[in-house]
Amino acid sequence: MSVIYLLISISIVVAIGFFIAFIRAVKTGQYDDDYTPSVRMLFDDELVKKASEEHIQITEKQP
Structure with a gap:
């Protein structure tokens, strides 16, 4: 269990x-x-x- 605490503390320091x-x-x-x-x-x-050009195409498609 102490290894987990050590790894978490080292990872926090690195972060x-x-x-x-x-x-x-x-x-x-x-x-x-x-x-x-x-x-x-x-x-x-x-x-x-x-x-x-896109605006022209959009307006041409609308009825």
Whole structure:
């Protein structure tokens, strides 16, 4: 039974360590996306064109 307590306590310590590492990575900006905003403007026209085509198809289907 003492082995279970030892394993649970070690797993909690490891989980807390991973959580602290995750919070630190988020605060330092590791997950910030610097690339997508710069290329999003290149694909805006395609998204607008697709949306307008879908809207036209939906309105044509309605009686």
